[in-house]
Amino acid sequence: xxxxxxxxxxxxxxxxRREVDVPSETPLLWALREQLGLLGPKYGCGVGACGxxxxxxxxxxxxxxxxxxxxxxxxxxxxxxxxxxxxxxxxQRAWLELDVAQCGYCQxxxxxxxxxxxxxxxxxxxxxxxxxxxxxxxxxxxxxxxxAAVRRAAQLKRGDR
Amino acid sequence: MISRRAFxxxxxxxxxxxxxxxxTGFTPNVFVRLDARGRITVTVPRPETGQGxxxxxxxxxxxxxxxxxxxxxxxxxxxxxxxxxxxxVANSFSARQLTQPMRTAAAxxxxxxxxxxxxxxxxxxxxxxARDGAVRHGHRxxxxxxxxxxxxxxxxxxxxxxxxxxxxxxxxxxxRAGRVDAKAIVTGKARYGIDxxxxxxxxxxxxxxxxxxxxxxxxxxxxxxxxxxxxxxTxxxxxxSxxxxxxxxxxxxxxxxxxxxxxxxTWRGGTPTADSRVWLAELETALPAVPAAPGPxxxxxVYRLPLLAHAPMEPMNATAHVTATGLTVxxxxxxxxxxxxxxxxxFELDPANVRVEPxxxxxxxxxxxxxxxxxxxxxCSRVAGAPVSVLWTRDDDMRxxxxxxxxxxxxxxxxxxxxxxxxxxxxxxxxxxxxxPFFNDPAIVKLNGDHFPYTVPGAVDVTLRPAPLRxxxxxxxxxxxxxxxxxxxLSALGQRAGLDQVDLRRRLLPADSRLRRVLDAAAAxxxxxxxxxxRGVACHHDYGSVIAVIADSSDGEVRRVTAAVDVGSxxxxxxxxxxxxxxxxxxVSTVSGAQITVREGRVVQSSFRDYAWARIDRAPDIDVVxxxxxxxxxxxxxxxxxxxxxxxxxxxxQPVTGMPVGVDVG
Numbered sequence: 001x002x003x004x005x006x007x008x009x010x011x012x013x014x015x016x017r018r019e020v021d022v023p024s025e026t027p028l029l030w031a032l033r034e035q036l037g038l039l040g041p042k043y044g045c046g047v048g049a050c051g052x053x054x055x056x057x058x059x060x061x062x063x064x065x066x067x068x069x070x071x072x073x074x075x076x077x078x079x080x081x082x083x084x085x086x087x088x089x090x091x092q093r094a095w096l097e098l099d100v101a102q103c104g105y106c107q108x109x110x111x112x113x114x115x116x117x118x119x120x121x122x123x124x125x126x127x128x129x130x131x132x133x134x135x136x137x138x139x140x141x142x143x144x145x146x147x148a149a150v151r152r153a154a155q156l157k158r159g160d161r
Numbered sequence: 162m163i164s165r166r167a168f169x170x171x172x173x174x175x176x177x178x179x180x181x182x183x184x185t186g187f188t189p190n191v192f193v194r195l196d197a198r199g200r201i202t203v204t205v206p207r208p209e210t211g212q213g214x215x216x217x218x219x220x221x222x223x224x225x226x227x228x229x230x231x232x233x234x235x236x237x238x239x240x241x242x243x244x245x246x247x248x249x250v251a252n253s254f255s256a257r258q259l260t261q262p263m264r265t266a267a268a269x270x271x272x273x274x275x276x277x278x279x280x281x282x283x284x285x286x287x288x289x290x291a292r293d294g295a296v297r298h299g300h301r302x303x304x305x306x307x308x309x310x311x312x313x314x315x316x317x318x319x320x321x322x323x324x325x326x327x328x329x330x331x332x333x334x335x336x337r338a339g340r341v342d343a344k345a346i347v348t349g350k351a352r353y354g355i356d357x358x359x360x361x362x363x364x365x366x367x368x369x370x371x372x373x374x375x376x377x378x379x380x381x382x383x384x385x386x387x388x389x390x391x392x393x394x395t396x397x398x399x400x401x402s403x404x405x406x407x408x409x410x411x412x413x414x415x416x417x418x419x420x421x422x423x424x425x426x427t428w429r430g431g432t433p434t435a436d437s438r439v440w441l442a443e444l445e446t447a448l449p450a451v452p453a454a455p456g457p458x459x460x461x462x463v464y465r466l467p468l469l470a471h472a473p474m475e476p477m478n479a480t481a482h483v484t485a486t487g488l489t490v491x492x493x494x495x496x497x498x499x500x501x502x503x504x505x506x507x508f509e510l511d512p513a514n515v516r517v518e519p520x521x522x523x524x525x526x527x528x529x530x531x532x533x534x535x536x537x538x539x540x541c542s543r544v545a546g547a548p549v550s551v552l553w554t555r556d557d558d559m560r561x562x563x564x565x566x567x568x569x570x571x572x573x574x575x576x577x578x579x580x581x582x583x584x585x586x587x588x589x590x591x592x593x594x595x596x597x598p599f600f601n602d603p604a605i606v607k608l609n610g611d612h613f614p615y616t617v618p619g620a621v622d623v624t625l626r627p628a629p630l631r632x633x634x635x636x637x638x639x640x641x642x643x644x645x646x647x648x649x650x651l652s653a654l655g656q657r658a659g660l661d662q663v664d665l666r667r668r669l670l671p672a673d674s675r676l677r678r679v680l681d682a683a684a685a686x687x688x689x690x691x692x693x694x695x696r697g698v699a700c701h702h703d704y705g706s707v708i709a710v711i712a713d714s715s716d717g718e719v720r721r722v723t724a725a726v727d728v729g730s731x732x733x734x735x736x737x738x739x740x741x742x743x744x745x746x747x748x749v750s751t752v753s754g755a756q757i758t759v760r761e762g763r764v765v766q767s768s769f770r771d772y773a774w775a776r777i778d779r780a781p782d783i784d785v786v787x788x789x790x791x792x793x794x795x796x797x798x799x800x801x802x803x804x805x806x807x808x809x810x811x812x813x814x815q816p817v818t819g820m821p822v823g824v825d826v827g
Contacts, residue, residue: 006389023389023415026415027415030414030415034413034414039349039352039356040348040349040350042353042355042474042475042523043355043414043476043552044475044476044555044769045554045555045768045769046554046555047555047768047770049768049769049770050474050555050768050769052474079349080347080348080349081348081349081350083348084348086348087347087348092347092348095343095347096343096344096347098339099338099340099343099735099739100343101340101342101343101347102211102212102213102524102739102743103209103210103211103473103474103475103521103522103524103525104211104342104343104345104346104351104523105353105473105474105475105523105524106523107346107347108346108347111347129777130776130777130778131778133776133777134776134777134778135776136776136777137474137769137774137776138474138746138777139473139474139526139774140211140524140739140743140746141742141743141744141745141746141747141780142739142742142743142746143746143775143776143777143779143780144742144781144782144783145739145742146777147777
């Protein structure tokens, strides 16, 4: 680890090309947060066990805390900041409608996992929701509202009222 | 009522006294501010930890100022108890202590604005009304902004202040609005402690004691200092700087963590062989003797409860900047005012030179009353000569918490012919909360934990043993221990006698009591027990509120939880339900398997992989009934956890001998 060579890595984040100068094994999470100022993905565990940093890599839910910058080159990265300009993505709207958040710290991760779920499965049942969001820990206990909001987001995405 | 009123640069400032705290002698104030454009700014005196205080305060002010929730801009109060009163988020205090003063502050502003308009129009104030940010008289309308200057010039002693009566509330208790920070949260714009990085700030990671109480013996930091980006290494004195260990100060978090990995440290002292199974056995032998019973004891049971960690989603962190004359701290704290006072004392600074800026907290649950991360950041800033942000890893957070104490409970009862208890004894052996010496007193522990809801006379006896590790406040504190044992014991008595659990509790509650009403409301909503389901029931009263919880399980999983609460006025209904839902999920987690264990002096659990906190797939449907009430407003944040844990444990259908159910404790 010591003296790991610093390289320049080109990242494609939220539709923009960005560059970071960090050692190759640097977790993407810290490049996003400390180099690019994207503070929406949260640090919760650093070992991929809590989901607070969940973002999209090539459309799939990924854990930037255990994904290196080197691995992220050339991939499309979407953080919570890249989801919408003003919180009007269907998943965000559902989250507001159901008043899901308590402390809110895990919610960017919950939302990004839901975005990935609905891209793959536009009409998930409770079991599919549980599987997709099982690795997003909420310590405040908002799970019942998360579940309801995922169902509502699926409706909004389909254009249902 | 008005203690001070000022017109400063076109701004009307209203401040009113909070209820004086006789014990502390403070003369606190809260503020509502209107500028010449009519913009309303409210200073939220207590920090947001997820409990919803910012939303409640915004609703209180918007209601009394006759404006919409969106018309109120919030500022977070910095730590200053002389100015803002107690800022402690604890004991489910926030709504109880802030409702009257915040309403009064806003109503005072409204009444002054109305009086100013009435004066301008030459009509009696009583003929004017305030609505939608303006004062109206017939067809005449004056916006608040145009009245600010005149309102500030009025003698408040001549203007009576009237509160909006609850039957005329538009928002409080009625709003369907979500919390005020929801938009910022779902767009990733909400800023927590971890997001604070002042200009020029460095970061630090701390290598913490390898076992409980270990002190640094030898330190070789040569390899750590050679890691690119590492700026300084410093040993932390546990007497003054948190929990001890060695801090690595660097330019970025990954560099600090690499530097920490490169440290070579040997440790001495402490308790390298400590084992939580041994602690539990020691508590069991320390149980107080069962007092003489007034009849034959029908049944006796022992319950063992484990260590629990707080594990908020946002790990402990703090940013500090020490300068020649003072100190600034940014941190997610439950007590910015208390923190400022204690820092001024410890570092012998004039409190005027100590600034504490509370951030949003990613959960707290009692952990953020303590200052240890702040003390680390201060020590690091001193060494670095720059602002320093200390970030705890999840491993640090889980292994260096101030844990909920273990406890052992022995309960016995005398019953009547129907099997209903007529006398009870509850002996408790546990540890004090060593983060606050005040709690090293069995009478205080009993006062905190003993809220037996039923009319059964008996004896409660607490024995305290010295805590072998850091112990602290964990949501509901000792009530979570006491009620878990008491309600499970009552359920076991009911089961032995073949009694319906709701009927048994009805017999033990006065017919016209608030508890009886919430129990009946919960039972009515829950309906009959479905085939294949088992049911647990528990009641609780504390913080001026009452609750009944009914849990229904099948195949060992809790499927549905019905709770009925009476909190006096449910100011923000969605927030009220959220607090109950949160308490229920804490109960699911701790009953189904989450516990902290200690082996060879070290906490075993280090992340959400092994601290078995419940995930979404364990979440039951939760139905919260808000029971209307004329009672004074009560607290709620800690109300649901104790009865939910008891009800969910009994609903499991397994024999309950402790917590978690069906798992070895310790």
